[in-house]
Structures are given as C-alpha cells and as structure tokens.
Amino acid sequence: STLVAPPEDGADFIVVANRLPVDRDTSGETPSWRTSPGGLVTGVAPVMQTHKGAWIGWAGVADEEFDPFDIDGMHLVPVPLSSEEVRRYYEGFSNATLWPLYHDVIVPPEFHRTWWNSYRTVNRRFAEAVARTASEGATVWVHDYQLQLVPYLLRGMRPDVRIGFFNHIPFPPWEIFAQLPWRAQILRGLLGADLIGFQRPADAQNFRRAVRICLGLPSSGNLVKIPAAEDPASELGDTTTITRTAEASAFPISIDTEHLAQLARDPQICARAKEIRAELGNPETILLGVDRMDYTKGIRHRLKAYGELFNDGVLDPGTVTLVQIATPSRERIDQYQQIRTDVELAVGRINGEYSGMGHPVIHYFHHSYPRDEMTALYIAADVMLVTALRDGMNLVAKEYVACQTDDDGVLVLSEFAGAAEQLTQAVMVNPHDISGLKSRIAAAVTMDPGEKRARMRAMRESLAEEDVRAWSDAFLTRLQQTDRAGQAEAAAL
Numbered sequence: 001s002t003l004v005a006p007p008e009d010g011a012d013f014i015v016v017a018n019r020l021p022v023d024r025d026t027s028g029e030t031p032s033w034r035t036s037p038g039g040l041v042t043g044v045a046p047v048m049q050t051h052k053g054a055w056i057g058w059a060g061v062a063d064e065e066f067d068p069f070d071i072d073g074m075h076l077v078p079v080p081l082s083s084e085e086v087r088r089y090y091e092g093f094s095n096a097t098l099w100p101l102y103h104d105v106i107v108p109p110e111f112h113r114t115w116w117n118s119y120r121t122v123n124r125r126f127a128e129a130v131a132r133t134a135s136e137g138a139t140v141w142v143h144d145y146q147l148q149l150v151p152y153l154l155r156g157m158r159p160d161v162r163i164g165f166f167n168h169i170p171f172p173p174w175e176i177f178a179q180l181p182w183r184a185q186i187l188r189g190l191l192g193a194d195l196i197g198f199q200r201p202a203d204a205q206n207f208r209r210a211v212r213i214c215l216g217l218p219s220s221g222n223l224v225k226i227p228a229a230e231d232p233a234s235e236l237g238d239t240t241t242i243t244r245t246a247e248a249s250a251f252p253i254s255i256d257t258e259h260l261a262q263l264a265r266d267p268q269i270c271a272r273a274k275e276i277r278a279e280l281g282n283p284e285t286i287l288l289g290v291d292r293m294d295y296t297k298g299i300r301h302r303l304k305a306y307g308e309l310f311n312d313g314v315l316d317p318g319t320v321t322l323v324q325i326a327t328p329s330r331e332r333i334d335q336y337q338q339i340r341t342d343v344e345l346a347v348g349r350i351n352g353e354y355s356g357m358g359h360p361v362i363h364y365f366h367h368s369y370p371r372d373e374m375t376a377l378y379i380a381a382d383v384m385l386v387t388a389l390r391d392g393m394n395l396v397a398k399e400y401v402a403c404q405t406d407d408d409g410v411l412v413l414s415e416f417a418g419a420a421e422q423l424t425q426a427v428m429v430n431p432h433d434i435s436g437l438k439s440r441i442a443a444a445v446t447m448d449p450g451e452k453r454a455r456m457r458a459m460r461e462s463l464a465e466e467d468v469r470a471w472s473d474a475f476l477t478r479l480q481q482t483d484r485a486g487q488a489e490a491a492a493l
C-alpha cells in the first residue's frame with residue numbers, strides 16, 4: 001500500500017465498525033439522523049468524549065454519500081456503499097460466507113469470488129477513510145468480522161497508528177476455518193492489529209492455532225511473532241527478522257449493567273411489567289425468548305422442547321406461556337427467510353395443538369421493541385430461554401440478569417454462548433440435546449425460590465463489576481501496553 005500522511009487536524013481515537021451508531025430518518029420534511037444507542041456506544045462514548053474521537057462506518061443508506069457530521073458529542077465519518085456492495089460485501093461475504101463459517105457451519109457457507117472481491121474493495125475503502133482521519137500516532141479500534149482486512153491495510157498506509165481489533169462473533173476451529181478459500185488473507189488482515197480481542201479464550205486460541213498452521217507463525221503465550229515478510233510496514237522482506245508482535249486474547253464484552261438496573265427499578269417500567277402479565281392472562285409462569293431472527297439462536301430447538309413438555313404433561317397449557325420475540329434480521333438472505341418460515345410453522349403447530357381459547361401457549365412477535373418495553377418484558381419473565389447453537393457472547397442473557405433486581409428469575413443458558421463463561425450460575429443446557437433441554441426447562445419452571453435467589457444474586461454481582469465500561473477499559477489499556485511489550489519482545493529476539 002502507499003503511505004498516507006497524517007491529516008493536520010485528525011482524531012486521536014477512532015472506532016471503525018460496519019455501521020455508524022445512527023439511522024437515517026426520512027419521515028419528516030427534511031431527512032435527519034437518529035442515534036441508535038447500542039452496547040458499543042456506551043462502551044466507547046467516554047473515550048470518544050475525553051479524546052478527540054471519531055466513528056467511521058456505513059450510514060445504512062446505499063448509493064448515497066454523506067459528509068462527516070457531529071451528533072450527541074460524537075464525530076461520525078460515513079463510508080459509502082453501493083447497493084451492489086451491500087449485496088456482495090455485506091449480505092454476501094459477511095453474512096452468508098463468514099457468519100455461518102464462524103458459527104460452526106450451522107448452515108452451509110457460500111463461497112463466491114465476486115463477494116470476496118467486493119469485501120476487499122470495501123475493506124480498503126474503510127482503511128483509507130481511517131488513514132485520512134487518524135492523527136499521528138492515533139489509536140484505532142476496528143470492530144467485527146465485516147472488517148477483518150482493515151488492520152493490515154491500515155498498517156500499510158499508516159504504520160504510526162496503534163491498531164486494535166475486536167471480533168464480536170466466535171472464531172472457529174481451524175478444521176472449519178480451513179474451508180475458506182481466502183483464509184490466509186483473513187489471518188494476515190487481522191495480524192495487522194497490535195491487539196486482536198475475542199469473546200472467549202477458546203476463540204483466541206483457535207485464531208492463534210490457525211495462524212500457526214496456515215501461515216507458519218508460532219506464538220508464545222498470547223503473542224504472535226510477525227516476521228518482516230508478513231509486515232506491510234516493513235521494508236525487509238525476510239521471514240527471519242521479527243519486526244513486531246500481535247497479541248490475541250480474550251476480552252468478554254458486557255452491558256451497561258447499572259443503566260439497565262436503573263430502568264428495571266423505574267416505577268413506570270415496573271407497572272408496565274405487571275400490565276404485561278395481566279395482558280397475558282396472569283399465567284403462573286412466563287417464559288421469554290428474545291433473539292434476532294437468526295439460525296444461530298436455536299429458536300427451533302427451544303420450541304421443540306417447549307412443545308413436547310405439553311405433550312408429556314409436564315407443563316400445563318393453562319398456567320404457562322412463552323413470549324418469543326424474534327426481531328427481523330438480514331431478511332434478504334435465503335437462510336434467514338428459511339429460519340423465519342421454520343419458526344413460524346413450529347409456533348403455529350404448537351399453538352394449534354396446545355393453546356386454549358384466549359390462551360395461546362406461545363405469543364410470537366416478529367418486530368422490535370423500544371428499550372423500555374424490552375426491560376418490562378425482562379422483569380415480567382420468570383424464566384429466560386437463551387438456547388443459541390453458537391453465539392459469540394449473547395447480551396440478552398446478561399441484560400435479563402441485570403434486570404432481575406429482586407433476584408426472582410431463572411436464566412436457562414446454552415453452553416455454546418460465550419456468556420456461559422461468566423454466567424456460571426445459570427441453568428446450563430446443550431440445545432442439541434432435546435431431552436436435556438426439556439428437563440432443564442422443567443427444572444427452571446419449578447425451581448425453589450431460595451435457589452433462584454442465590455443463583456441470580458451471584459450472577460448479578462459479577463455483572464455489576466464486569467460491565468461494558470470495564471470491557472472497553474480492559475481492551476484499550478491492554479492496547480496501549482501491547483505496543484510497548486511487542487517492541488520489547490521484538491527487540492529481544
């Protein structure tokens with residue numbers, strides 16, 4: 001790559017993500033921007049505000065270019081995408097190649113060279129936008145699987161910046177990752193970062209093993225040694241001079257625990273929780289599922305187990321109901337249309353078989369809700385079902401726990417969600433084992449109040465400490481240290 005000179009008035013701290021944290025609102029006379037607060041915003045906002053910060057990403061509107069703008073104390077730099085790029089880079093390579101590949105190939109990933117070319121083009125565009133925005137020696141934090149080539153490309157353009165990367169989804173074992181025709185390029189792309197963060201130690205380990213097998217680069221502990229030949233910022237082309245190191249380790253993401261607990265204590269939201277319970281006909285037990293409509297979330301497995309519990313006479317359709325919210329997601333992708341059809345068929349069958357007049361056993365919603373309503377649902381639910389077949393973390397599980405301020409609720413949690421490593425007091429399930437899932441759901445429904453409280457309190461206490469601020473602090477602190485450690489290590493070799 002060609003070197004890019006730092007701009008005069010650049011930003012010292014840059015977040016790079018596929019999406020900017022805003023949505024375009026075209027309902028009014030003049031179009032405007034609405035912020036869409038997510039966990040990442042909470043995690044990085046304090047750093048954005050104390051530094052000269054910027055966020056670089058796509059504004060969510062294809063075929064349109066927007067100038068940089070400021071909103072809620074953040075400086076946003078939009079990167080344009082054409083509708084063809086949305087098809088190939090985003091829906092294609094990101095969500096129909098990488099997403100299933102990184103989630104244990106639950107559905108078959110598709111490999112298309114046209115998608116890969118588009119992914120490269122778009123990653124280069126993002127890297128160029130960062131190179132033009134970052135001040136001399138700036139810190140750049142790149143997020144997620146859509147942008148895995150950005151660290152390498154950026155390092156080639158701007159060797160002076162410090163680069164962190166965080167992968168929000170799992171990193172697969174080599175035996176699965178090896179299917180990817182462009183596996184070496186992806187690994188090199190990530191190794192352009194000084195620090196590569198993953199949700200679980202096992203993800204970091206999978207990555208380091210892939211680097212060893214595929215690129216022949218050994219690691220010591222969490223550090224990968226990068227030879228000159230693999231370093232876009234080095235003039236030397238050899239494989240024996242180690243120019244720097246990259247660290248790959250785990251930084252489990254979390255939520256804004258205190259904010260959620262505050263919402264959960266808000267009298268209006270508590271009143272709404274009671275009202276929801278009444279609207280559902282005051283059942284003895286409310287079970288809840290909240291997921292993006294995605295085949296990774298195990299919604300079908302959950303429904304199968306739930307339906308069988310009525311058939312077996314373990315659950316009574318007169319006293320139990322399940323609220324399943326499946327937020328619309330990636331709706332133009334075939335596999336997402338398929339999972340929606342499958343879920344809706346299962347809901348229809350189970351309701352048709354077991355519901356009473358005015359008492360459906362499943363209340364199913366295919367739309368999204370405001371945060372307050374979600375919180376009221378979390379409070380109202382007696383049992384939360386998180387049965388993902390594979391999930392990087394799963395924030396829904398953590399949000400549910402944070403909202404149980406009276407410690408009265410049970411979390412059923414898949415052992416295949418990253419959250420299982422922190423929420424160890426949950427009722428753990430293997431969602432593939434339908435018998436096991438059934439008996440755990442039944443145990444959750446009938447768990448005695450003392451045990452419920454003890455488990456919930458332990459989980460709530462751990463989340464009070466391990467919130468999203470602690471996560472971003474840990475990552476960014478490590479990123480500042482890694483460079484120094486890396487240089488010392490490289491010099492010693």
Ligand code: GDG
Pocket residue numbers: 039168169253290291292325327367368369370371374391392393394395396397399
């Ligand atoms: C990816 C990884 C990892 C959902 N429906 C509504 C709504 N939500 C919110 C939830 C939660 C978020 O969306 C979903 O986060 P998850 O972590 O559960 O899952 P993914 O979307 O797959 O996220 C995942 C995460 O990145 C972070 O690193 O944990 O493993 O797959 O916050 O509450 N929010 C509102 N209305 C809805 O209808 N307001």
